Amino acid sequence: MAITTATPRPAAPAGTAAALRVRPLPAADHLAFLRGRRALTDSGHGGQVSFLQTPAWARVKDGWTAESLGWFDELERLVGAALVLHREAPGVRRTFAYLPEGPVIDWSSPRLAGWLEPLLAHLEAGGAFAVRMGPPLAYRRWSARTLKDATGPGRSVHEVLPDRVEPVGAVVADRLRAAGWSRCDPEPGGGGGGGGDAQPRLVFEIPLAGRDLELVWSGLNQEWRRNIKKAARVGVVTEVSGPWDLPAFHRLLGITERRDGFRLGRSLEYYERQYAVLNEEQPEGGMRLYTARYHGEVLAAHTLLRSADGARLWYQSGASADHLRHVRPSNALQWQMIRDAHLLGASAYDMRGIPATLDPDVRAFGLLRWKLGTGGEAVEMLGEWERPLPGTVNRSLHKAMRGYLARR
Known part of the structure; x- marks a missing residue:
């Protein structure tokens, strides 16, 4: 049929x-x-x-x-x-x-x-x-400015009044509870979107729809713009690479995990399979590997995934070396990925999970601070x-x- x-x-x-x-x-x-x-x-x-x-x-x-x-x-x-x-x-x-x-x-x-x-x-x-x-629905949103203004000892994103509550997400949450569904409970004070969820509940995204690149650029804070310019000035070269650089990416990922205190536990074979399978399904680029080189050495490598309908691109995993961080390869790499997402007609560039803490003395806050510098917004998904x-x-x-x- x-x-x-x-x-x-x-x-x-x-x-x-x-x-x-x-x-x-x-x-x-x-x-x-x-x-x-x-x-x-x-x-x-x-x-x-x-x-x-x-x-x-x-x-x-x-x-x-x-x-x-x-x-x-x-x-x-x-x-x-x-x-x-x-x-x-x-x-x-x-x-x-x-x-x-x-x-x-x-x-x-x-x-x-x-x-x-x-x-x-x-x-x-x-x-x-x-x-x-x-449910792939947004529930609440906070601008970068709102969260920057709310930082402080012991503070959390969930304590801050959101800039917007999404009506569809709010209604669906009520309907699911009425139908006997239970929301997976997050860990108290946790990061990355909640221990009860397999996928991040709190994410960070940069809206692209209706915005030209100059407006997106002006949304970056001064530190981000300065770092991107410095990387270009000293000769950092960013590019879309291919599966031949996955071993370098995986090596840098291990360095990043040890430095930042997290563990994904994913093998090189996992990323090689992911790259092959997603690009077989979407030959136009279901998954891309980006690299930043300085004097020929790969200092940073990030993966980018594309939705089947082209509306959204995700920064999935980022890896960088411990040395030569002052040449800012990760900022340069992210800016190319953002530009490419805009060129591909995406409505949003999704930077995936962020911690809930707004306490500058908590180690996990560093990741949120870095993403806030892009001028995007934190989004609580329905979970x-x-x-x-x-x-x-x-x-x-x-x-x-x-x-x-x-x-x-």
Whole structure:
């Protein structure tokens, strides 16, 4: 049967949510649907189209099985899609179902239950005992100026009155609670978006839509502009590289982890697989590797990911050497990545996770301070939500799996 896709628009798709059906979706149709979502993405009604929701991401992840699912209306038109990852619980043939930064549906629909109930029914029939999802919606926003003014001992982003509360995100949060979903709890005072979430809840982004490069440049603070100019003056060369420089990137990543006190635990093979798989799915550049060289030596290397609909680019991982930091290779590299995101027509450049602390004496604040210098905004996403499927055994398995994932 040929699959047709409903034309994206801010309004709810044709038909009522109650008429929607969920069933497996071929990967090619899944990707084509995501590519056609730009209008809804920019309107804010459909949320973001994350790189974590592309069919190719299933081939990047180890230890999970996956399926692509589609929502079809009463006219058999494809109106929603999701990548679902499944982790089998030890000793039983039941799975924990996870939709990272998904699903991709019309989140503004007043009948949200009509979208989620057929999803739950499909997953339960397939042996899932619980479901976790991350609606790709912004909830609250703070400008760089607001957070700079609020810094101080013991202060946190969550204590600061936001500049904007996103109406769709706020309404969806209320509807999910009413439908029995529970928001994954963050760690008290934590960073990076909360210990309860697998993906960062607090992120930092630079809006690009409707802004020319001169306006984006003027949004950088004086330190950023000075560092970018210095890198150019002393001869730092930035470029889009390729997979041949992934070993250099991974070596620098290890240096960065030791210096900054974090551990990703990702192997070189992981990044090589990610690069190959994402660029096979999007030959125009699903993943790029950028390098900054000084006298021929790679001093910094950053990875950039692109959404299937082209609306968003993500700075995924950054790595830099301990020496020659005064030539500012990372600032130069970021500026090229921002310029390229603008040239590619992205609506936003997403710098991913930031800590919640606004205390300058806390080590993690350094990362936030660096990103605040770009003049963008901190965004609290709606976060991840879970729901055990009916049954005592399911609730027990769900509790055990949450403990397992927390330890990981």
